[in-house]
Amino acid sequence: MEYISTRGKVGAIGFVDAVLMGLADDGGLLVPKHIPQLSADTLAQWQKLSYPELALELFSLYVDGEIPREDLKKLVDDSYATFRHEEVTPVRRVNNNLHILELFHGPTFAFKDIALQFLGNLYSYISRRTNSIIHILGATSGDTGASAIEGVRGKEGIKICILHPNGKVSKVQELQMTTVDDANVLNLSVEGNFDDCQRIIKELFADVAFKQQYHLRAINSINIARVLAQTVYYFYAYFQLAKQGQAGKVNFSVPTGNFGDIFAGYLAKKMGLPVNKLILATNENNILERFVNEGVYQPGEFHMTYSPSMDIQVASNFERYLYYLYGEDAATTATLMDGFKKEGKIAIPADKLKQVQADFVAYGVQNDECLATIGQYHDEYSYLLDPHTACGVAASEKNTAADEVTVALSTAHPAKFNEAIELIQIEQTFPPQIEALFEKPQHQTLVGGSNDEVKAEILKFF
Template identity: 80%
Template sequence: MKYISTRGQVSPTGFIDAILMGLADDGGLLVPKHIPQLSDDTLKQWQKLTYPELALEVFSLYVNNEIPRADLKKLVDDSYATFRHEDVTPVRRLDNGRYVLELFHGPTFAFKDVALQFLGNLYSYVSRKTNSIIHILGATSGDTGASAIEGVRGKEGIRICILHPHQKVSKVQELQMTTVNDANVLNLAVEGTFDDCQRIIKELFADVSFKHRYHLRAINSINIARILAQTVYYFYAYFQVANKEHADKISFSVPTGNFGDIFAGYLAQRMGLPIHKLILATNENNILARFVNEGVYQPGAFRGTYSPSMDIQVASNFERYLFYLYGEDADTVTSLMAQFKAEGRIVITGDVLKRVQADFSAYSVENEECLNTISAYYEKYSYLLDPHTACGAAASDKLAAEGEVTVVLSTAHPAKFDEAIRLRNISQTYPEQIQALFDKPQIQTVVGGSNEEIKKQLVTFFN
């Protein structure tokens, strides 16, 4: 399997080089040159697999023998041995046709662990095998940072710097990042929004000489390994629900801000998983919902919400979808992204918009609706949703047809967002691992939002 850039100016590259490159050197995003196509027989065989066994089969399609199968199996087994549930990502039935896919059983209680436990081990493996330096640079709206740090903390040959928007993540998210005292970890709290953090990351990776000089590697979902890892739980959940419901129409409702989680579902669908509908749920920062419903991709005013991990105006994985929307035409994608940079908007109409609306349904959830959904599910099902999952549930309630089987992706444990849940007078008990964070000292550096300030911190840390 080779990987190509959405902008077409990078020679096809192998899996390991692709994950090391992160952002393509031409400023685009890497995608597989060909999407593997799965037969009905293969899907039938995969239904019987455990989660690690299924992950091994999916990764094998994309690694293409660059990593010996025995080594790949160990990477997968080690990554998912850290999860608290034997199913890794269990499916919970709430009602007829209503399911929740619990993605929060990893070390940091967030769905990002599914990909980042694997990517952390993969980077460590590559560092050992190639005797190379791995300097990880990432931005987080809350969960990626903690998951990425947990995946590589203390590992030889790896250093990691994470940017997060200062005082714009939940307290537990902040503590999970900033109470880590390993020497190979640097937390920078940026005075600005997540979009500022993400812009800095992309611009630093686009500075190819700086990127190569300091051996920068990506941990955000611009890294194709993140997307590939997330496709696995769509397959796993589909098989679990199909076995219980004997249904041939199963939809997924996905809370998303950066378009990575739902793009993984789109990729699984393109591989042959017969997903009926992909429902895209946003909060009030609804650039993606507006794009699906109106054909306009244009940032609006930033809104702080109860689901801060989705407080994103510019979705870093959107370009990957554009690539497939326009028939893998890199020239068109390059032109559209140049237009977006110059004018701040992309507008599509006609048949192209119809294709988007065939691929996704979308709904934007307002703050009060999010909290009301938490209350409603707690009262009806005795099941506590975190605010991001509540956005997915609200979108499912709004857009799923009567009697349709729908799986809502639960992206985080509710304990990570107790500030929002307490607004509905619901009390919860923190898991022991989270409760312990409040007694630990924090280690972080508050910085301004300029590239030069971040560069200065990185040069000191990585030298």
């Protein structure tokens, strides 16, 4: 399998090189040169597999022998052995039309563990195999950082630096990152919001000489391995419903800010998974909802919400979708992204908007509606949603017909966002792993929101 850039100026490279490159050297994002197509027979065979077995089959398509199958199997098995549930991502039936796909059974209680446990082990494997240094640099709106740190803390040959927006992640998210005191971990608390952190990361990676000199590697969803790992649970959830005789019109409702999680669903659908609707759930930072409904991609006013991991205006994976929307035309994609950088806006014509609306439906959830949904599902079904999952559930209610079933992705354990849960007078019991965080000292460096200030701290660390 070969990988190419959405902007067309990176020659075809293999899987390992794509993982190491992260952001494409021409500023674009890496995508597979061809998307594997799955037959009905293959889907029927895969339905019988456990989660690790399914992950191995999917990864094998994209790794294409570059990593020996036995080595790849060990990477997969080691990655999902850390999860607290034997099914890794169990599907819970809530009512006749709604199932919850629980993606929070990993070490940091967030869906990011599913990709980052694998990516952490993969980086460690590559470092050992090639005797190379790996310096990981990433930005987080809360969950990515903790999951990435957990995936590589203490591992030889790897250092990791994570930027998070100062005061704009939940307390538990902050503690999960900053109570880690391994020597190979640096937490930078950046003055600004997540979009500032993400911009700094992208601009540092875009400096190809700097990236190569300091062996910088990406863990954000700009890294194609993140997206590939996330496609697995769409297949797994669909298969669980099929076993129950519910594989008719199956929708997926996905709370998303960076477009990575729902892009994984889009990729699964392009591979042949018979998904009915992909429901894109946002919060008050609803740039993606406006794009789906109006065909205009333009950041608006930034809002702090009860679902802070989605408080994002510029979605880092959006470019991958544009590439496919425009028929894999790299030149057009590059022109659109260059125009966005200069003008802060992309407007698409009516025929493209029609295609977007065939690919997605979208709904932006207001703060009050988010809390009301948490309260409603707690009262009616004794099921406690975290605020991001609540956005996905609220969006599913607006977009699920009577003859459809929706799987709402539960992206985090509610204990990670008790600030929101407390507002509606719900008391929850924290898992012991989270409860223990409050007694630990924190380790983080406050830094201004400029490239130079962040770069200076990175250079001291790396």
